[in-house]
Amino acid sequence: MNDASSVSGIFWNDSPVVIITSRREDEINGQVAVTLVTSSIVHTVPRLLVGIWKGNHTHGFIMKSRNLVVHLLTRDQIALVRNFGFYSGRDREKFPGIDHFEGKNGCPVLRDVHSYVECSVLNAMDGGDMTAFLVSADYGEIVRGGGWMTLADFYTLAPEEWVMEYGQKLMESVSFSMPIIHKISHEPFEP
Ligand SMILES: Cc1cc2nc3c(=O)[nH]c(=O)nc-3n(C[C@H](O)[C@H](O)[C@H](O)COP(=O)(O)O)c2cc1C
DSSP: OOOHHHHHHHHHHTSBOEEEEEEETTEEEEEEEOOEEEOOSOTTSOEEEEEEETTSHHHHHHHHHOEEEEEEOOTTOHHHHHHHHSSOTTTSOSOTTOOEEEOTTSSEEESSSSEEEEEEEEEEEEOSSEEEEEEEEEEEEESSOSOOOBHHHHHHHSOHHHHHHHHHHHHHHHHHHTTTTTOOOOOOOOO
């Protein structure tokens, strides 16, 4: 039996749920993601690998500005996951009522989070339906600190109807991915 999906799912389940924000000229936007890992063994040169689905509005912002901010959340911040992860910035503004300021890299920084780190894109690799961005972690702060939210926490703590809604959205996203997931471009990324 091939357990590839189950083994990959372990990484997914225990991944932190983060909000990634970016700027494109005068516009700001942000989305939820779990596809993010540390990618440097040099403590003084911190880097992350961030996977962003091409269908997301935020993807275009990062491609254009080459900057983003990663925010970790505490477990009681499920409402922020709904605000940034259930709707597209193409359909509604996500920042009204959300306390934020402009970071050093020009992207919006959410004020009340577990922690955040401002990042700049060093390189990128096409993944068909997503782009994997190698980013430099340039400036960060621990704000609330303590425990952070994982995807497993989201499924445990979110109301059942939110989980159902997210499941529906995920199915629509998979339909978008299927025709393009194997169409990987090997063109080098222009920094
Ligand atoms: C719990 C959760 C996890 C998610 N994980 C990812 C992810 O890892 N990568 C991704 O690109 N989108 C992920 N999403 C989906 C985006 O956050 C969602 O499609 C969002 O509405 C995109 O917003 P935008 O179109 O304004 O960029 C996740 C959403 C939720 C609720």
